[in-house]
Amino acid sequence: MDSRPQARQVREKWDLASRFFDWITWADDQRFAPFKYRLFQKVRGKTLLVGAGTGKDFRFLPRDGEIVAIDISPKMLERAALKAQCFPGTIELKEADVCALDFPDESFDTVLSVCTFCSVPDPLQGMREIYRVLRPDGKFYLFEHVRSRIGPLGILLDLLTPLSRRFGPDLNRDTVSAVRNSGFRISREENIYLDIVKWIEAVKR
Amino acid sequence: MKDKENFSSSKRFSPAGFVIGDYIGGIFTGVLVAWAVRLVVSPGVDMVLAMILGMAVGMLLHLGIGFFLAPLLGMFQTMVPGSMIGMYGGMLFAMRDSMGAGSRSLHEALFVGALFGALVVAGFHIYDRVLQGEKENGDG
Numbered sequence: 514m515d516s517r518p519q520a521r522q523v524r525e526k527w528d529l530a531s532r533f534f535d536w537i538t539w540a541d542d543q544r545f546a547p548f549k550y551r552l553f554q555k556v557r558g559k560t561l562l563v564g565a566g567t568g569k570d571f572r573f574l575p576r577d578g579e580i581v582a583i584d585i586s587p588k589m590l591e592r593a594a595l596k597a598q599c600f601p602g603t604i605e606l607k608e609a610d611v612c613a614l615d616f617p618d619e620s621f622d623t624v625l626s627v628c629t630f631c632s633v634p635d636p637l638q639g640m641r642e643i644y645r646v647l648r649p650d651g652k653f654y655l656f657e658h659v660r661s662r663i664g665p666l667g668i669l670l671d672l673l674t675p676l677s678r679r680f681g682p683d684l685n686r687d688t689v690s691a692v693r694n695s696g697f698r699i700s701r702e703e704n705i706y707l708d709i710v711k712w713i714e715a716v717k718r
Numbered sequence: 719m720k721d722k723e724n725f726s727s728s729k730r731f732s733p734a735g736f737v738i739g740d741y742i743g744g745i746f747t748g749v750l751v752a753w754a755v756r757l758v759v760s761p762g763v764d765m766v767l768a769m770i771l772g773m774a775v776g777m778l779l780h781l782g783i784g785f786f787l788a789p790l791l792g793m794f795q796t797m798v799p800g801s802m803i804g805m806y807g808g809m810l811f812a813m814r815d816s817m818g819a820g821s822r823s824l825h826e827a828l829f830v831g832a833l834f835g836a837l838v839v840a841g842f843h844i845y846d847r848v849l850q851g852e853k854e855n856g857d858g
Contacts (some may be wrong), residue, residue, distance in 0.1 A: 536789060537788070537789045539789055539790075540736070540788070540789060540790055540791050540792040540795075541793055541794075543736070543792075544733070544736055544795065658794065669798070669801050669802075669805070673797070673801070676781075693857070698857045699857045704849045704850050705850070706794050706795065707794070707798065707845065709794055709798070
């Protein structure tokens with residue numbers, strides 16, 4: 514599937530959202546910070562951060578990290594560049610579509626994705642690309658919101674998705690299955706908020 | 719250099735503040751939905767119609783309230799309980815009002831709305847605690 518026209522739409526949507534992104538996610542940032550501080554310390558070696566956004570998550574990353582942070586939105590990256598200057602380690606910012614990465618095979622030890630696969634048009638293709646650029650036994654960590662498996666909550670997220678999709682992410686993605694279907698072995702899952710916001714740990718087989 | 723030293727120590731809002739905020743948000747949503755439903759549903763209105771109307775009014779109101787509360791309390795922490803209060807609260811309040819049962823005065827109806835909002839928020843806080851303890855070990 515050619516994801517380029519959809520990728521352009523996604524880029525335009527997040528370029529627009531970059532103007533108010535930090536403001537609108539202030540509370541999420543505060544509430545999820547203890548989880549991110551704890552979980553993002555698992556990142557090791559050369560790391561690809563997928564979905565850099567405005568760089569709000571840089572502060573949770575290990576200070577000695579060697580990070581390549583990508584985002585589809587150049588406007589988001591402009592804001593991320595300011596925060597990257599304050600990061601004690603190395604962060605290289607790059608505009609890229611996760612569905613068409615231009616990194617060589619097996620070039621990263623770890624990939625971390627933060628609230629990204631809710632808006633990637635073809636998540637399976639994106640995860641296959643991540644599989645390709647990870648070294649064997651490399652770790653793929655995801656901090657993502659997904660469709661709830663709790664009946665009424667799942668239906669609710671289905672109902673709200675046509676609206677949320679216009680301004681931001683889909684709310685009803687089955688990201689856990691997508692990780693599995695792209696070839697990874699899931700080693701651990703942790704609920705962060707209900708069963709909607711999740712931490713997923715996967716390993717390249 | 720100072721920026722780098724302070725990089726991971728930016729001021730954070732107290733978790734207790736968010737919990738109190740969740741309850742205030744839930745109570746506010748419950749009261750507003752109860753008030754709106756009382757405006758549009760009178761005793762004697764067909765109950766099924768009233769319930770659908772109440773649910774629609776509740777959903778619309780919760781979306782409006784959520785727009786303002788989400789940046790302060792968190793997207794999902796606002797949207798999930800808010801939509802339950804809006805959808806199910808709106809439906810239940812409309813059912814009671816159409817039957818002329820329960821709350822006789824507006825004040826009583828608003829109190830029921832506030833109580834419902836607080837209970838839903840409490841329910842989600844408890845459920846979240848239970849689910850946070852669940853850690854799945856994956857594919858083995």
